[in-house]
Amino acid sequence: MSIPIVVVGVRIPIVVMGVSIPIVVVGMSIPIVVVGVSIPIVVMGVSIPIVVVGVMIPIVVMGVSIPIVVVGMSIPIVVVVVSIPIVVMGVSIPIVVVGVMIPILVMGVSIPIVVVGMSVPIVVMGVSIPIVVVGMRIPKVVVGMSVPIVVVGMSIPIVVVGMSVPIVFVGVSIPIVVMGVSIPIVVVGMIIPTVVVGMSVPIVVVRVNIHIVVVRLRKPIVVV
Known part of the structure; x- marks a missing residue:
């Protein structure tokens, strides 16, 4: 699965369970591959x-000790200055990078990350991905009604607020904009439950591309 995420200037491509998660976070590149395991x-x-592979490797980088x-x-x-605790396949990876914290959960992997002020809680593969980006905070709220949807090879624009929307897709493209955050998604057979401000959107997909662009908050919750 490819899950490229853009968050204020830095790209951090990460591969977890055969899932690629490139992330841009304040001018730093951190490509990581876990489970098997090349990092x-x-x-x-x-x-x-x-x-x-189930072994501990203490490393020192930039005067920093990195036991793994x-x-x-x-x-x-x-x-260097920033803490990014990450859990991959039952593996905890707290990292300090440019004074920013980004908590994220992927495939049972916890990746807490915070980037310049805005919080965008998201759930992927039963994974919770709360993100703080660009001076705005988007608290995780799951309330309201449940709207299960089944789709095959089609586009589904959705607008939800305080609603739970479990969805199953197959070869479907799902561009989403939430609190100034654009999340175009291509789904084909795997489950990706996503929770975004008063909205729960579990999705089933296989070979997924999730591009997330975080911008300033201009409108209320809008999922398209």
């Missing part, structure tokens, strides 16, 4: 290619 990482101009344990293990990482 090449570039932080502050520092390249850290790592191969881990993969596969049902803990991977605490500290890298």
Whole structure:
């Protein structure tokens, strides 16, 4: 699964369970591959290619100690001023990167991340992805009614507020805009439950592309 995310200037491509999650976060690139396990990482101009399999690998980067344990293990990482705790396949990966915290959950993987003020809680594959970006906070609220939908090869524009919308898609493109956040999604056979401000949107997909662009809050919740 490919889940590219853009968040204020930095790209952090991550591969989890065969899922690629490129993320842009304040001028830093951190490509990571977990489970099996190859973990090449570039932080502050520092390249850290790592191969881990249930083993602990303490590393020092930029005067920072990075003990790592993969596969049902803990991977605490500290890298220049910012903390990014991440859990992948039962593996905890707290990382410090440019004073920003970004909590995110992917495939049972917890990736808490915070980026410049705005919080965008999202649930993917039963994973919760609360994100703080660009001076706005979007609290996670799941209330209202349930709207189960089944679709095959078609586009579904949706506008929801305080509503739970479990959806099943197959070869469907789902562009979504929430609180100034654009989330175009292409779905084909895997489940991606997403929770965005008073709205729960579990989705079934396979080979998914999730591009998330965070911009300033201009309108109330709008899911298209």
